[in-house]
Amino acid sequence: MVTHTDAQIGRILEALKQTGRDKDTIIVFASDNGLAVGRHGLMGKQNVYDHSVHVPLIVAGPGIPAGKRREQLCYIYDIYPTLCERAGLKTPDTVQFRSLNPVIDDAHAEYRDNLYFAFMSWQRAVRDERYKLIEYCVNDVRHTQLFDLAADPHETKNLAGEPDQAERL
Secondary structure (H helix, E strand, O other): OHHHHHHHHHHHHHHHHHOOHHHOOOEEEEOOOOOOOOHHHOOOOOOOOHHHHOOOEEEEOOOOOOOOOOOOOOOHHHHHHHHHHHOOOOOOOOOOOOOOHHHHHOOOOOOOOOEEEEEOOOEEEEEOOOEEEEEEEEOOEEEEEEEEOOOOOOOOOOOOOOHHHOOOO
């Protein structure tokens, strides 16, 4: 599937190059979130762990630094105001998300301190650059999880019960 997708993107990029439109076209590659496929004992995407909320995002084109990576937190919904701004269009006042252009233009730009996640009425999470807090209920029993994403990017060691994490919690 990845090989097929790569080949089709290659066709699009080649057509843009052949028509000269590559000089004035912004390419955005993003994807849906993935499946848990057994991680955390889950199979679908009905959760707020990173394997099920983290998505790829690549932006390329004129005025966009090539081959650069950004670490700032963002939402996929930030793409729309980003493209409006790049195209010189006013972002509608009803749009609740923010342009990524400050981050695209400056790797050190401050952007978002936190991201918030929800699944249905029973899972909530908040994360910053280092930690993620997850709250969920199973059979009316509340569960709390805290992960240090720098030390534990796969969210396997729950720190919520650790005495030294009480203030952070």
